Amino acid sequence: MLKQRIITALIIIPIVWCGLFLLDGSIFALFIGLVITLGAWEWAGLAGLNACLLRVIYVAIVATLLFLMHVLSNIIVPWILCIAVLWWALAIFLVLTYPRTSNYWSSLATKLVIGLLILLPVSQGLAELKNAPLGNWLIMAVMVLVWSADIGAYFSGLAFGKRKLAPAVSPSKSWEGVYGGLALTLLITLIVGIMRDWSLKEILLALSIAVVAVFISIVGDLTESMFKRQAGIKDSSNLLPGHGGVLDRIDSLTAAIPIFAACLWMIAS
Template identity: 70%
Template structure:
């Protein structure tokens, strides 16, 4: 298993880095669109479909919607707001699982939820890429999510006692969450000091970093909740040793649209 993980990582990491940071415009949108479409193919399975044709059909529908969003950029704000409302709802669903599953157990509901997870993530990345220092912003949200994961892993391993969401993901603890949060706040403070931000700017950045980290945890737990309901361990076996695409991007699907919204807020409130 470890050998598979290493080989897969060595192949995918350069491809992902090139796709995220070297591609521009329509090529970037297409690259991210392919990743999202693969995620949609996996989500159809979590929604209850085992038929290959139906899963491919759902992926095609998502791809068509992405193309329409690319042609209609004016829809971006509404899509990001819809994502924010969804992740607030998802927080409640995770905290009240399994009772909450009564509210989203229908196939249609799960397919719609898939759209609320996948489409805004694509849209958020497109907006970040178009912004000044777009690659830096994309790297920033990734570092926040990865920093949270690493901090949570070591903190949870060393101090984890109280389960965060035992009915959804028994391995996660409150101590791990605190460790991930502290790691990201330290990273953010270090960047702010290094770049010469003012005290109000650093405080705002710390608040935004905390929000992004917390919502990334909800993204992770949300996919775990749907996998648990579907009775599967991984979203697919597309990535040997790593599970599926959704298993690798679940935290980012939540963090990216919220990060993009916070950037808009920062501009409106004079922090950028």
């Protein structure tokens, strides 16, 4: 399993990094769209669409919506980001009240719509970050925040974890892990701010955004875990040998990217 994970990572990581940081414009949107449509294929199965034709139709709908969002991006940016904020606020409630409230979203139609709410804003968020000044650095920033939160949470939870974060959804996660992940991301943000000679106001603003991004990335992770638990599966698919599926790799980012972009958009407006 470890050998398989390493081989897959060595193949996937260069492709992802080249796609994120070397591509621009419509080619960048096409690359992101490919990743999102793969996630849509997995989500269709997770939601309960077992027939191949129905899953293809769902993927085609997602691809069409991604194309329309790309064409109309200058008009719909605030709307898509606003929808993302509202959805992830609702997701917090759903995770905290699972399984008591699961009957409200357990129907196939509802889960398919939720898939759109999870997947579509990611492309808009990435496009917004890419088109901003220092776009590649902003994309890097949100990824570093999420990855450092995961690393900090893992080691902190391993060493100190006692109080369960959401035992009905993910029994292994603890509040101590959350605090450890948050501490590491805040430390990294502070170091970057000092090295780049940010003002006190800029540092405090960056720390605030980091807190929001970290907490919402955890919600993204827990949300996918909630739907997988409801479906009785461990991984969203086996598209990435040794790593599960695309959704398993980007679950935290599906929440963090649009919310991070929304924070920056509100600051710039």
